[in-house]
Amino acid sequence: MSGDILLQVKGLKKYYPAGSSLFGRNQRYVKAVDGVDLAIRRGQTVGLVGESGCGKSTLGKSVLRLIEPTQGSVEFEGQDVLRLPPKKMRELRKRMQIVFQDPYSALNPRMTVFETVRSPLDAFGIGDRQTREKKVMDVIEYVGLSRQQMHRYPHEFSGGQRQRMIIARALVLEPSFIVCDEPVSALDVSIRSQVLNLMQDIQRERGLTYLFISHDLSVVKHVSDQVAVMYLGRIVEQASRTQIFSNPQHPYTQALMSAIPIPDAGHRRQHTTLEGDVPSPLDPPQGCHFHTRCPQAVPRCAAQAPCLRETEPGHWTACHLCSGTPQKEGQA
Numbered sequence: 602m603s604g605d606i607l608l609q610v611k612g613l614k615k616y617y618p619a620g621s622s623l624f625g626r627n628q629r630y631v632k633a634v635d636g637v638d639l640a641i642r643r644g645q646t647v648g649l650v651g652e653s654g655c656g657k658s659t660l661g662k663s664v665l666r667l668i669e670p671t672q673g674s675v676e677f678e679g680q681d682v683l684r685l686p687p688k689k690m691r692e693l694r695k696r697m698q699i700v701f702q703d704p705y706s707a708l709n710p711r712m713t714v715f716e717t718v719r720s721p722l723d724a725f726g727i728g729d730r731q732t733r734e735k736k737v738m739d740v741i742e743y744v745g746l747s748r749q750q751m752h753r754y755p756h757e758f759s760g761g762q763r764q765r766m767i768i769a770r771a772l773v774l775e776p777s778f779i780v781c782d783e784p785v786s787a788l789d790v791s792i793r794s795q796v797l798n799l800m801q802d803i804q805r806e807r808g809l810t811y812l813f814i815s816h817d818l819s820v821v822k823h824v825s826d827q828v829a830v831m832y833l834g835r836i837v838e839q840a841s842r843t844q845i846f847s848n849p850q851h852p853y854t855q856a857l858m859s860a861i862p863i864p865d866a867g868h869r870r871q872h873t874t875l876e877g878d879v880p881s882p883l884d885p886p887q888g889c890h891f892h893t894r895c896p897q898a899v900p901r902c903a904a905q906a907p908c909l910r911e912t913e914p915g916h917w918t919a920c921h922l923c924s925g926t927p928q929k930e931g932q933a
């Protein structure tokens with residue numbers, strides 16, 4: 602694994618059994634994540650984007666082993682996460698944290714801010730009482746809450762403040778990697794940028810690495826160094842933020858991009874409308890999963906799945922219309 606890569610995912614799959622087919626012959630599976638390769642450099646943010654139900658959150662939780670993947674490997678700080686025994690995995694959890702989408706449901710309504718942020722230190726038995734209290738107070742202030750608010754309950758806070766509590770709870774263990782699972786999508790638009798800016802400041806000051814999951818390309822554009830676009834359990838395009846936003850190559854990325862509003866009323870973008878919903882991952886279309894909705898599909902698309910190809914240095918696209926060098930295992 603290259604020195605500055607913090608997290609390397611290879612061939613990751615998460616299949617859920619979904620009963621048998623008619624006459625009970627074949628076991629059927631929901632292929633929530635279907636062979637994902639991903640590398641995240643230390644101190645950087647990979648934005649993972651796609652519509653609801655494409656497998657983004659399942660991928661994030663599989664990487665942290667909050668759910669057990671079906672196949673593949675996850676290497677973090679040189680350790681093979683999926684093969685660690687429970688005791689070592691527990692130790693590693695201090696270094697890998699998650700911030701969930703809905704801060705209210707992720708908080709215990711009976712615990713104060715102080716108790717909430719202290720709970721991971723209690724669970725891992727870190728430090729004595731005084732050390733824990735100091736750590737908790739420091740991190741609460743660090744995320745922009747005050748000491749006077751320390752003994753209040755979640756319902757006494759706004760959505761943005763509750764998300765600050767969640768961030769403080771994740772930070773108190775001093776992780777190096779955080780999966781941010783739609784961390785601002787439940788917040789009012791007016792406070793989204795405050796929370797995003799806070800997360801970026803924290804990343805700069807503490808050298809954190811993020812996997813930032815969002816259905817919103819404009820949010821991903823704001824925070825990411827690299828962007829991976831996911832459709833029905835697979836990565837269909839991956840590149841630097843600049844490459845993705847200046848030269849989107851996959852028709853799905855182009856369609857997502859065309860839906861981003863442009864603030865300048867005089868400037869119009871060519872609009873690509875996606876027809877229909879994302880097909881069921883229980884019965885995904887043969888060939889290219891996207892062919893049932895793709896405005897550029899050709900006959901070959903229904904018969905053959907495209908592999909990721911490097912179409913320009915560091916820019917990977919899975920589409921028959923794009924030419925380039927095919928991906929080797931774990932390369933993208």
Ligand code: SF4
Binds near residue numbers: 892907922
């Ligand atoms: Fe569209 Fe075919 Fe490319 Fe898939 S492979 S994105 S269906 S053109």
